[in-house]
Amino acid sequence: MRAVRQAVIDIGSNTVRLVVYAGSPRAPLPIYNEKSRVKLGACLAGDGEIDKATMKKALAALARFETLARTMKVDSLRVVATAATREAKNGQELVEKAAALGINVDVLDGDAEATAAGYGVLSDNPFANGYVGDLGGGSLELIRIADGTLGARVSLPLGTLRHDILTGKSSKQITQMLRDDIAKTMGQSAFPIETGLPFYMIGGSWRTFARLHMHETGYPLTILSNYEIPPEAPELLTPLVQDKDALTRSNVVAAGRISALPSATALLSGIVGLLMPSKLVTSIYGLREGLLYEQLTAEERSQDPLIAAARFEGARLGRFPFHGDALAEWIAPVFAGQGAQDARLCRVACLLSDSVWNVNPEYRADHALDLALDGSWPGVSASDRAVIAAALWTVHAGKRTLPEMLTALAKPGALAQAVIWGLAIRLAHRLDGGTGGALPDSRIDGDGATLRLHLSGSAVRLQSNSVARRLQALGEALGYAQTEIMG
Known part of the structure; x- marks a missing residue:
């Protein structure tokens, strides 16, 4: 690797x-x-x-x-x-x-700057379909992205250091100014507007706005990556962002960002009027990450960034020669009917399942939870983080009752499914001590009434009461009436 x-x-x-x-x-x-x-x-x-x-x-x-x-x-x-x-x-x-x-x-010229910003978002969300906005001190880049590629892009002389341009203008006036500036730069139809798509926000001032929105809504995480905001939020928070004393008291906005926040919020309101997006998505990936993405081969770009990150960390932190992918294939037959996104998150849980072994056993579940929720994972929403966390918590805690925080981030059905992934991974870890050595000589399947663990070769010698109990816990969670070890 x-x-x-x-x-x-x-x-x-x-x-x-x-x-x-x-x-x-x-x-x-x-x-x-x-x-x-x-x-x-x-x-x-x-x-x-x-x-x-x-x-x-x-x-x-x-x-x-x-x-x-x-x-x-x-x-x-x-x-x-x-x-x-x-x-x-x-x-x-x-x-x-x-x-x-x-x-x-x-x-970089304006086009190169816009290109790098667009690639930055694609490096994190390769299947993103929407618009990217990169707000810097001197310019605003707008980029259309879809199907892993960049579409029309434009660089406009609107930045947080040019706030005088926006002073005193309403959202409607800023929207019209954006239309005029785009037409002046590219022509009337060179930058097509499609409404109802996500708008990905890059830039320190917009990240500050997202952090303020988190604070005002009581959001349980402080992870900005892919944090979603309703499009009406800029208008609703405008009175607050114009109140310097309130911003200072909030202890959320850095002193150096307070002066730029009103114009950044006003510009965001104008963009909402222009694009009428379905949601605003905070991106911590931007120009710098886009420059690195541009250097990748076509094969490297085609990789899922989340899987690549989890595979790298799993291999780095695991105890034994890495077998996270083999583990994902081993438990897959039990979850044959799940969709592609569920299979993706399940694989991530498998890849990371042995990453906290060096923590005191009493705290492994907590550390696994933090790893999923707080890690620098690309291409995931807060719900995705919670689902991965639920699986890893179950691997190390062995409990089907989850920490309350997770229920505020993901739907109950998704969390319940993740718990079952965790029980399956937990069974595999106990079967061969987490080495992966028994995976080639074992398999699990069910016939509607009985969940069976089949053992062959040297894996037959790995039977134990502990393995049987973990098989039973998995069977009960899946709704099987009984479980059986064969070998």
């Missing part, structure tokens, strides 16, 4: 940021993240030039981040700059001074 370490330095309009990734190429995991709030984009609202102090600060950040990346022995390093650098009158001076430090900066 190939592991890589990659780094991206992103010279944005608000910050210069270094992110270092490790793990599977298809599901890179951030292992280091640091930013310097340089605010290059301030020049966009002024005379159009980066002043000397800001230039010096940006170069110092670049020098530090490039040194850190090299010290971390990354396999690849990409340094890119976006709207502020490409629009500043002296943006090329920044590029040349960076080159003198041995740092090659690639200044």
Whole structure:
């Protein structure tokens, strides 16, 4: 299983940021993240030039981040700059001074920036069908995505550092301004509008809005990835985002984000009026992840990022030679009628089922729960996380009663199914001690009344009362009247 370490330095309009990734190429995991709030984009609202102090600060950040990346022995390093650098009158001076430090900066044009943002969402949600919006300090990129590919895309001069453009405008006026700007940039019909599709939000200000929505609705998790918001939320939260004192008291919005939040929310309301989306989806994947996705082979892109991430972590954390996929195939006959999404989540549970062995036995179930709920898993909703957590909790707790939090995130039927996956995995772990050694010489099936565990070869010697009890627990959960071990 190939592991890589990659780094991206992103010279944005608000910050210069270094992110270092490790793990599977298809599901890179951030292992280091640091930013310097340089605010290059301030020049966009002024005379159009980066002043000397800001230039010096940006170069110092670049020098530090490039040194850190090299010290971390990354396999690849990409340094890119976006709207502020490409629009500043002296943006090329920044590029040349960076080159003198041995740092090659690639200044992305609007189309390249939009392309990377669109690929960022596809790297997380390969089957996403909707629109992507990437709101930075100096620009807004809109991208149509469907069937794993990018459609029309446009870069507009609307960013959090250009908030004066939005001041005093209603949502309807901002919607019309978006229409006009798109037509001016691309022509009247070059960016088709399809209503009723999800809108994927990228950018720090929109993530802050999502965090505020979580707080106001009492959402039980703080995981922003793929957090879903109803389209009417920007209008409903507008009075709050305009109240600086209330935002400060909430302890949810960082001080540096408070001033940008009203314009970011107003712009989001305008986009809702333009696209009339079915929902707003928060994305923590964006330009940087899109740049990494662009480097993948066609075969790597075709992989499910969630499966790739779980397989990598399962192999890294497991006790024995990895057999998570074999385990998924072993229990599959019991769940032959389940759909593709259920089979996907069941496989993830199998891949991660041996990942907390080094925790004290009294706390393994809790750690397994946290692994599923809080891990950096791509391509999952909160409901998906809860379903995986229910399966892993059952593997290690052996109980069919789940923590109350899970019932707030997923439907009862989905959780009940996950518990049965957990009981099946729990049986397999006890049969051969979690080694996977008995899987080739055993199988489980049922005839309507009896659930049977068939053993052959050396697996016949693995029978025990404990194995029989776990088989019985699985049979009862599946509704079988009796269970039997044959061999």
